Amino acid sequence: HAKYRAAMLRFSDESQAPAPEAIVVDSRSNSGAGTLVLHLCAFPASAGPVLARKGRIIAFLCELNHQVEAQFATRLLRVALDLTPMEAAVALSLRESHDPMQVALELGLAISTVRSHLKHLFHKTQTTKQSELLRLVDRLLSGVPA
Numbered sequence: 001h002a003k004y005r006a007a008m009l010r011f012s013d014e015s016q017a018p019a020p021e022a023i024v025v026d027s028r029s030n031s032g033a034g035t036l037v038l039h040l041c042a043f044p045a046s047a048g049p050v051l052a053r054k055g056r057i058i059a060f061l062c063e064l065n066h067q068v069e070a071q072f073a074t075r076l077l078r079v080a081l082d083l084t085p086m087e088a089a090v091a092l093s094l095r096e097s098h099d100p101m102q103v104a105l106e107l108g109l110a111i112s113t114v115r116s117h118l119k120h121l122f123h124k125t126q127t128t129k130q131s132e133l134l135r136l137v138d139r140l141l142s143g144v145p146a
Contacts, residue, residue, distance in 0.1 A: 073141050080140055081125055090117040091137050094130065 077088040093103040100118065104111045127133045
């Protein structure tokens with residue numbers, strides 16, 4: 001409860017850009033059930049029918065299990081960063097391997113296509129280096145179980 005209150009205070013401070021935050025509410029990994037995670041993140045106002053205040057989501061709660069982790073991470077990146085499905089897939093694959101050539105092999109793409117998606121990712125996320133991009137992705141997905 002204290003973590004939630006502190007996070008909400010930080011998140012609702014409109015004098016600062018909100019940093020994504022995830023709080024593990026209940027981890028049921030031993031029982032076979034998913035993990036309940038509370039995510040506090042900034043999304044564009046165009047993100048759809050969400051609880052929003054001045055273009056920010058206040059909070060959302062979701063249960064994750066291994067079957068939906070990748071789908072959730074992809075949707076989160078797509079909405080938060082306005083990515084295409086393939087740009088999100090490239091970002092997630094880069095997060096795992098850190099190697100554009102390996103990403104090309106995993107996704108069945110030409111290396112030039114991966115590099116093109118990487119350029120789009122840099123532009124959309126206002127980053128200039130792969131390490132900056134991956135730090136941003138890690139911050140957004142910090143509450144998604146590995």
